[in-house]
Amino acid sequence: MTDVLILGGTGWLSGRVAARWVADGASVTCLARGGRPVPDGATLVVADRAEADAYTAVAAREWDEVVDISSIPEHVDSAVRALAERAAHWTYVSSLSVYASDVDVDADETAALHEPAVTGEEYDYGRAKSAAEASVRAALAERVAIVRPGLIVGPGDPTDRFGYWVGRFALAGAEPVLAPVLDGLRAQVIDVDDLAGFITARGGAGWHGVANATGESIPLRELLTAAREAAGHTGPLVEADDEWLTARDVAHWAGPRSLPLWLPRDMPGFATRSIRAYHAAGGGLRDLGQTLRRTLSDERGRGLDRERRSGLSRAEELELLAQRP
Ligand SMILES: NC(=O)c1ccc[n+]([C@@H]2O[C@H](COP(=O)([O-])OP(=O)(O)OC[C@H]3O[C@@H](n4cnc5c(N)ncnc54)[C@H](OP(=O)(O)O)[C@@H]3O)[C@@H](O)[C@H]2O)c1
Structure with a gap:
């Protein structure tokens, strides 16, 4: 054994x-x-x-x-x-x-x-x-x-980052959701169970090497569109520019009063890492829709309007939306 x-x-x-x-x-x-x-x-x-x-x-x-x-x-x-x-x-x-x-x-x-x-x-x-x-x-x-x-996502995520979006779209339903201006932003995420599978399989094979373990680099807009579809969101997506958000103390990436996965624009290499070594070593990546659906189910179980470690509370978000011209 x-x-x-x-x-x-x-x-x-x-x-x-x-x-x-x-x-x-x-x-x-x-x-x-x-x-x-x-x-x-x-x-x-x-x-x-x-x-x-x-x-x-x-x-x-x-x-x-x-x-x-x-x-x-x-x-x-x-x-x-x-x-x-x-x-x-x-x-x-x-x-x-x-x-x-x-x-x-x-x-x-x-x-x-x-x-x-x-x-x-x-x-x-x-x-x-x-x-x-x-x-x-x-x-x-x-x-x-x-x-x-890279960013590890999926059910049970204690950081509350990735699940913010699919959870917020589900909570908002036909109402608006606030996002950063999406053009130019990218995302790169890996499902926790794809990562666990890779670590276990490579360990079992005695593999020696170094691998970036993350997903394909995709436009953040594509990720949010898939999250809206998974959540059935029909309301508008309101994009606010970086200066407008930072002037109102909205933080990048993670933590309280943040828009998760929103990156400063001077970090183009952050969500665009090569994953050729991961694939060459047999690393698999499931469909993003599957990760989003199981994340949404987890988010619903934990409460869509719970206090989160990352993101805006719905009250904060509505207050910001009310300030839009
Ligand atoms: N989340 C992301 O998106 C992300 C991205 C890139 C890399 N990573 C990396 O992915 C890994 C995440 O691992 P994880 O989710 O298992 O982390 P975790 O939830 O923080 O768990 C840490 C583990 O270490 C144990 N531990 C902590 N301090 C200890 C101590 N002083 N003595 C003995 N045991 C101790 C904890 O158990 P006890 O508390 O019971 O001791 C727990 O089992 C980390 O290496 C992180 O840097 C994460």
């Missing part, structure tokens, strides 16, 4: 990777602090990776596959020190945020990375991922797969 250790396994992506490995018949151990359940069939080892003895319960075993998703360089480094010698293969989940520039369109995995983070400096996600990649690469060389996801 394949012995798999997930460092994490109680979170969103790592939980789905753990569940996928269980479904594939592996013996799955998840190491986490224990506040949330592991998928059925997996075993939880409770440990805090901030502690020096975090890996004691798992370090004496041989692992066919270790998966790490941490974005804390010290945790990634301590894990490879404790476990790399006995691991046949390791998958590190990094991010497209590891790249130093968001200017070049169609950049592939050879693009320059951020300088690795240095302990003691203010936390920076991209630099933290760069330092973490460097640790696993140094310790595991030809035994590591580095997977760099």
Whole structure:
């Protein structure tokens, strides 16, 4: 039986990777602090990776596959020190945020990375991922797969970004929805289960390499049109220009009072990464409509008008719409 250790396994992506490995018949151990359940069939080892003895319960075993998703360089480094010698293969989940520039369109995995983070400096996600990649690469060389996801979407998304649009169109029905001016904007997303499938399959094959793991780059207008169709929205889409939105404290991309997936226009490389390596390694991408339909079902279950981590509340949106000429 394949012995798999997930460092994490109680979170969103790592939980789905753990569940996928269980479904594939592996013996799955998840190491986490224990506040949330592991998928059925997996075993939880409770440990805090901030502690020096975090890996004691798992370090004496041989692992066919270790998966790490941490974005804390010290945790990634301590894990490879404790476990790399006995691991046949390791998958590190990094991010497209590891790249130093968001200017070049169609950049592939050879693009320059951020300088690795240095302990003691203010936390920076991209630099933290760069330092973490460097640790696993140094310790595991030809035994590591580095997977760099773009925006992960689908049911259960704790960030509330992608689901905002299909959920808002469903909530609005025949009423207007506010959007940024869509011309020139693009989007690139990956369904959480396509990503989990890729991580599991490549781990099982002992694949060594680096891959941007995200979807085809499409116009944001195409994504929003598909979201409107999935939600049955018949009202108007009101496009407001960037200056008008920023003057009213509407934020790009994510977080409270934002329009999710709306990017500053000086980042043309952000949603236009090459995914040739992902395809070459066998990565699959489901139809966007399917992802939108299952996201909408999840959004309905969680409440279309709930308080969200990302997006405008419907009240904020209506107030902004009322200010349009
Ligand atoms: N969301 C996106 O669009 C996006 C895009 C690009 C890349 N990514 C990457 O995708 C991955 C997402 O993974 P995820 O969804 O599983 O993340 P997550 O939901 O944040 O889960 C983190 C996991 O790590 C465990 N953990 C956290 N701190 C710990 C500690 N001190 N000691 C032991 N365990 C600890 C958590 O369990 P406990 O809390 O129980 O300890 C949980 O199992 C990350 O690598 C992220 O950087 C995400």
